[in-house]
Amino acid sequence: xxxxxxxxxxxxxxxxxxxxxxxxxxxxxxxxxxxxxxxxxxxxxxxxxxxxxxxxxxxxxxxxxxxxxxxxxxxxxxxxxxxxxxxxxxxxxxxxxxxxxxxxxxxxxxxxxxxxxxxxxxxxxxxxxxxxxxxxxxxxxxxxxxxxxxxxxxxxxxxxxxxxxxxxxxxxxxxxxxxxxxxxxxxxxxxxxxxxxxxxxxxxxxxxxxxxxxxxxxxxxxxxxxxxxxxxxxxxxxxxxxxxxxxxxxxxxxxxxxxxxxxxxxxxxxxxxxxxxxxxxxxxxxxxxxxxxxxxxxxxxxxxxxxxxxxxxxxxxxxxxxxxxxxxxxxxxxxxxxxxxxxxxxxxxxxxxxxxxxxxxxxxxxxxxxxxxxxxxxxxxxxxxxxxxxxxxxxxxxxxxxxxxxxxxxxxxxxx
Numbered sequence: 001x002x003x004x005x006x007x008x009x010x011x012x013x014x015x016x017x018x019x020x021x022x023x024x025x026x027x028x029x030x031x032x033x034x035x036x037x038x039x040x041x042x043x044x045x046x047x048x049x050x051x052x053x054x055x056x057x058x059x060x061x062x063x064x065x066x067x068x069x070x071x072x073x074x075x076x077x078x079x080x081x082x083x084x085x086x087x088x089x090x091x092x093x094x095x096x097x098x099x100x101x102x103x104x105x106x107x108x109x110x111x112x113x114x115x116x117x118x119x120x121x122x123x124x125x126x127x128x129x130x131x132x133x134x135x136x137x138x139x140x141x142x143x144x145x146x147x148x149x150x151x152x153x154x155x156x157x158x159x160x161x162x163x164x165x166x167x168x169x170x171x172x173x174x175x176x177x178x179x180x181x182x183x184x185x186x187x188x189x190x191x192x193x194x195x196x197x198x199x200x201x202x203x204x205x206x207x208x209x210x211x212x213x214x215x216x217x218x219x220x221x222x223x224x225x226x227x228x229x230x231x232x233x234x235x236x237x238x239x240x241x242x243x244x245x246x247x248x249x250x251x252x253x254x255x256x257x258x259x260x261x262x263x264x265x266x267x268x269x270x271x272x273x274x275x276x277x278x279x280x281x282x283x284x285x286x287x288x289x290x291x292x293x294x295x296x297x298x299x300x301x302x303x304x305x306x307x308x309x310x311x312x313x314x315x316x317x318x319x320x321x322x323x324x325x326x327x328x329x330x331x332x333x334x335x336x337x338x339x340x341x342x343x344x345x346x347x348x349x350x351x352x353x354x355x356x357x358x359x360x361x362x363x364x365x366x367x368x369x370x371x372x373x374x375x376x377x378x379x380x381x382x383x384x385x386x387x388x389x390x391x392x393x394x395x396x397x398x399x400x401x402x403x404x405x406x407x408x409x410x411x412x413x414x415x416x
Contacts, residue, residue, distance in 0.1 A: 022274075023274050023277050025262055026255060026262060026269070030251060030255055031278060032259075036278050036279055036283050037284055037285070038281075039282055039284065039357070039361060040358045042358055044359075045116035045359040046073060047116060047360070047362065047363045047371060048072065048074075048115040049071070049121070049363075049374070049375040050071045050072075050106050050107040051070060051375035051378075052069040052106075052379060053068050053069075053379045053380050053381045054068070054098070055381040055383060056095050059407060062407050063084065063095075064082070064084045065085075066389075067080070067095065067098045068080045068099075068102070069099065070106070070375050070379040071110040074114075075176060078178070079105070081102070082389075082393070083183070085186075094134075094223060097224075097227050101223075101227050101230045102182060103120070105168065105182075107120055113169070113172070115237075116359060117239070117240060117356060117359045119240055119360065119371060120234075120240070121241070121242065121243075121372055122243050123241050123246070123346050124348065125289065125329045125331070125346060128316050128329070129294040129317075129326075135223070136298055139221055139224060139300050140298050145214070149208075151303050151307075153202070154221075154300060154304055155304065155307060156202035156203075157184075157202075160197060160200060165233070183223060184226070185219050228301065228313060229310075232310045232311070232312045235315070235316050238356070239348065240346065240356050242343050243344040243345075243346070247270050249271055250271065250288070251271040251285075253268065254290070256268070272342050280338055282337050284332045284335070285332060286353075287331060288331070292326075294325070294326070296322045296324065297319070299322060315328065316328050329346050330353050331344060331346050332345045332347075332353070332357075334357070336364045336368065336369075337367055340367040
């Protein structure tokens with residue numbers, strides 16, 4: 001790339017100067033309607049933090065990937081898995097959801113094993129209101145085709161997950177590390193999930209063959225149910241989320257609504273630089289998310305809630321029938337030290353906000369939260385290590401059967 005262009009520098013300078021003008025217009029309005037508060041005193045507690053990582057490689061006939069989650073507190077817990085999928089539907093999103101499932105299970109189990117508070121990296125609200133699009137559409141299509149029998153199959157699958165939960169918890173407590181298959185939806189103990197459910201007496205699967213033609217879509221649906229199951233378990237404990245990168249405009253939009261002449265016809269700026277300009281002191285600013293329609297839950301999920309499933313998830317959502325109107329989450333912008341960065345903190349509405357923040361402060365140091373930093377560094381999957389591990393596994397398999405090679409070639413081989 002050529003040297004820095006003066007024109008590029010000038011263009012970015014104008015953009016930033018315009019942003020500063022907008023911040024100056026908004027600052028006093030934000031002060032009139034919001035309050036920057038000092039941090040409470042730290043309150044010691046057994047605080048855990050959870051983070052996850054993923055890596056994937058596209059081969060000639062399949063996709064191989066690794067996912068990992070770690071929980072860091074008084075003890076260290078790890079959950080790792082290697083998976084392979086055909087490039088059937090939305091592979092990138094399915095790999096991300098697998099990682100999310102491990103993170104949320106790890107957070108929930110850490111709470112059950114004694115954590116006073118579990119910190120998640122990112123936001124809780126996005127997990128509540130932004131389900132994977134591919135899963136929602138697949139769920140709706142299957143429900144329209146199969147109706148009641150699909151509800152029964154989902155209930156049977158969730159009962160199987162509930163039964164498996166105690167085993168995961170016990171093994172994690174004893175060994176601190178879980179390796180191997182972690183998505184029953186993809187198969188369990190060398191058997192397809194449908195065979196496992198039949199062996200467990202699931203009449204929805206055992207009674208007829210309605211599911212055979214939709215096998216792959218049902219596996220995608222079961223993955224989605226695993227995600228909701230893990231999220232529901234997580235919401236049953238004492239949790240909070242800290243986001244490093246976010247683009248919220250709720251404070252700015254509220255000021256614009258109350259004092260529309262402040263902005264005039266100017267474009268809307270995000271909250272972070274405006275809030276940061278109020279003061280360089282440590283502290284926090286409470287606000288509320290602007291409620292607006294977020295779409296609807298699939299009818300299948302609503303029916304499962306009516307059958308007693310996902311009750312913590314239901315508690316976390318503001319629902320009008322099956323329509324999502326908002327979340328029961330208390331957000332705040334937080335700065336842990338003078339002159340530090342602004343972070344987004346989310347706490348479920350049924351928890352005490354000040355008490356939760358006090359526990360976080362007991363493990364905060366300088367600009368960030370120590371367990372979250374340790375969890376991030378402990379869970380990163382390094383590309384070189386991943387590639388070496390994958391190469392070793394695939395070489396062993398090709399040595400067994402050369403016909404596997406047609407699935408396992410790597411398209412970038414000539415370039416590397």
